[in-house]
Amino acid sequence: MTTAPKSKHIPRATIQRLAIYVQVLENLARDGVEVVSSNPLAEACGVNGSQVRKDLAYFGEFGVRGVGYRVDVLIAAIKNALGVNREWRMALVGAGNLGRAILNHGDFRARGFNIVGVFDCDPFKIGEIMHGLEVRCTDDLPACAPELDIQMGIITTPPERAQRAANHIVEAGITSILTFAPARIKVPEHVHVEYVDFFHHLYALAFAQTQGGRA
Amino acid sequence: MTTAPKSKHIPRATIQRLAIYVQVLENLARDGVEVVSSNPLAEACGVNGSQVRKDLAYFGEFGVRGVGYRVDVLIAAIKNALGVNREWRMALVGAGNLGRAILNHGDFRARGFNIVGVFDCDPFKIGEIMHGLEVRCTDDLPACAPELDIQMGIITTPPERAQRAANHIVEAGITSILTFAPARIKVPEHVHVEYVDFFHHLYALAFAQTQGGRA
Numbered sequence: 051m052t053t054a055p056k057s058k059h060i061p062r063a064t065i066q067r068l069a070i071y072v073q074v075l076e077n078l079a080r081d082g083v084e085v086v087s088s089n090p091l092a093e094a095c096g097v098n099g100s101q102v103r104k105d106l107a108y109f110g111e112f113g114v115r116g117v118g119y120r121v122d123v124l125i126a127a128i129k130n131a132l133g134v135n136r137e138w139r140m141a142l143v144g145a146g147n148l149g150r151a152i153l154n155h156g157d158f159r160a161r162g163f164n165i166v167g168v169f170d171c172d173p174f175k176i177g178e179i180m181h182g183l184e185v186r187c188t189d190d191l192p193a194c195a196p197e198l199d200i201q202m203g204i205i206t207t208p209p210e211r212a213q214r215a216a217n218h219i220v221e222a223g224i225t226s227i228l229t230f231a232p233a234r235i236k237v238p239e240h241v242h243v244e245y246v247d248f249f250h251h252l253y254a255l256a257f258a259q260t261q262g263g264r265a
Numbered sequence: 266m267t268t269a270p271k272s273k274h275i276p277r278a279t280i281q282r283l284a285i286y287v288q289v290l291e292n293l294a295r296d297g298v299e300v301v302s303s304n305p306l307a308e309a310c311g312v313n314g315s316q317v318r319k320d321l322a323y324f325g326e327f328g329v330r331g332v333g334y335r336v337d338v339l340i341a342a343i344k345n346a347l348g349v350n351r352e353w354r355m356a357l358v359g360a361g362n363l364g365r366a367i368l369n370h371g372d373f374r375a376r377g378f379n380i381v382g383v384f385d386c387d388p389f390k391i392g393e394i395m396h397g398l399e400v401r402c403t404d405d406l407p408a409c410a411p412e413l414d415i416q417m418g419i420i421t422t423p424p425e426r427a428q429r430a431a432n433h434i435v436e437a438g439i440t441s442i443l444t445f446a447p448a449r450i451k452v453p454e455h456v457h458v459e460y461v462d463f464f465h466h467l468y469a470l471a472f473a474q475t476q477g478g479r480a
Contacts, residue, residue: 065472069465073447077424096449132468133475151366155463157447163467202470209292226470228463232288232372234309242473244466248370248443250284251459252378253347255417255441257280258457260348 060131064105068128070095071102075125087118137162141200141224143215144207145170145178145185148230152206153181167191167198169218171211188218195222202226209233216243275346279320283343285310286317290340302333352377354414356439358430359421360385360393360400363445367421368396382406382413384433386426403433410437417441424448431458 060068074094078086088106092099106124108131129135140158142149142165152158153165168180169188178185186194194200203219205212205227212231219227220237227243229235237243275283289309293301303321304314321339323346344350355373357364357380367373368380383395384403393400401409409415418434420427420442427446434442435452442458444450452458 060472062469065469066462066465069462069468070449072468073424073462073464074449077448094449133471134468138467138471147366147369151362152463154362157464161464161467201474202467209288226474228466228470233292234285234289234311242470244470246461246463246466247281247284247288248367248461249288249372249376250281251443251461252353252376252417253284253287253349254277254280255443255457255459256348256353257275259416259441 060108064108065132067095067097067101067105068132070097071105072125072128075121075128079121079125084121085118086121086124091119134162137164138202139198139200140165140202140204141167141169141191141195141198141219141222142204142206143169143188143191143219144205144211144231145172145175145180146206146208149204149206150180152204152230153183163202165204167194167200169215171214188215191218192222195224200224202228205229205231205235207231275323279323280347282310282312282316282320283347285312286320287340287343290336290343294336294340299336300333301336301339306334349377352379353416355380355417355419356382356384356406356410356413356415356434356437357419357421358384358403358406358434359419359423359426359446360387360390360395361421361423364419364421365395367419367445368398378417380419382409382415384430386429403430406433407437410439415439417443420444420446420450422446 074091088102089099092102126135140163142152145168153168158165168183168185169191170176170185171188175185176187200222201224203224205215207215209232212229212233213235216227216235216237220241225241227237227241228246229243230246232249235243289306303317307314307317341350355378357367360383368383373380383398383400384406385391385400386403390400391402415437416439418439420430422430424447427444427448428450431442431450431452435456440456442452442456443461444458445461447464450458
């Protein structure tokens with residue numbers, strides 16, 4: 051399947067839904083499902099059918115009227131459009147509990163997000179082997195990045211060390227950062243940062259439950 | 266400070282920004298800052314000043330013209346409006362690496378999200394002590410929930426066990442679920458679910474980097 055995306059400007063909300071479609075489609079593929087039509091796919095994803103058809107139209111025409119979408123073709127096409135049909139090599143900065151959990155999270159590697167370097171500034175952690183990788187000093191990240199061919203950085207430090215971690219990642223020439231630290235970081239404009247913020251989700255639940263009078 | 270929210274319908278995007286404001290304000294408070302005006306606050310949060318003023322207007326008037334906002338008053342007011350100025354008691358289902366990392370994540374308890382029960386269906390894990398809590402059988406969650414006064418559930422199981430975990434949580438009468446499992450779950454309409462999806466963030470980074478031609 052070589053259909054190119056119709057538009058290079060896929061809105062952020064669409065990317066979020068595409069990630070969900072991939073998740074659901076991969077679960078279907080694991081269950082042996084080969085073809086799916088947009089309505090059941092939509093239902094499994096928690097959106098409506100016309101939204102699914104509109105989102106998938108970004109990549110051209112896949113669906114066969116009256117038949118549906120080939121699951122494997124659709125997964126490949128979405129991954130191709132998003133740029134995730136390849137390996138992304140990542141450095142993890144912060145070898146604490148969360149860092150360890152992410153290293154052990156089989157889904158990262160299974161989806162092509164391969165952590166190839168682990169860094170920490172704690173002398174007691176440097177030299178330790180975590181998931182087959184030797185923890186290195188964060189100061190050495192800029193020197194190691196080209197050799198390890200790193201394209202993304204993950205920050206799992208405490209909040210007060212997040213900016214320092216970000217500085218080392220930027221200094222290493224890495225332009226994509228996923229951060230789990232509960233702190234805002236400052237980076238040059240050409241660097242993309244994604245924040246995984248557990249608390250915004252917890253606050254949304256607390257707010258909904260408080261408003262609903264069920265608390 | 267007893268100012269009530271002006272409106273009960275705070276949009277989702279606003280809640281997300283309020284969570285960021287609280288994070289930044291708490292870091293400022295830790296650094297000894299007592300008063301902040303909207304523009305530096307906005308800059309630290311990565312939004313513009315008029316957005317901050319508009320968001321904070323949901324809760325009434327706090328800012329003193331030419332002076333700014335009292336950091337402690339603003340934190341308390343936002344937390345009060347969101348319903349997070351209290352303890353939320355939580356059950357964690359899935360005692361693996363990610364579950365352990367969340368149990369050890371000091372910020373949860375510090376922000377009032379207190380995990381008081383840990384559940385797993387693996388007989389080898391049941392009975393183990395994790396962060397001072399004995400891992401219990403997930404089947405026992407409905408029986409334990411009232412005694413432990415649980416108001417929220419966290420799912421950190423593998424994807425194929427997420428639905429079963431959700432069923433137990435719902436059966437326990439819990440109406441708020443935060444799930445880290447990469448799978449969609451089905452729950453009755455009165456139950457709120459928040460998905461923490463690492464991959465949508467990674468896909469957004471991969472897409473941005475692929476489009477930018479830097480990959």
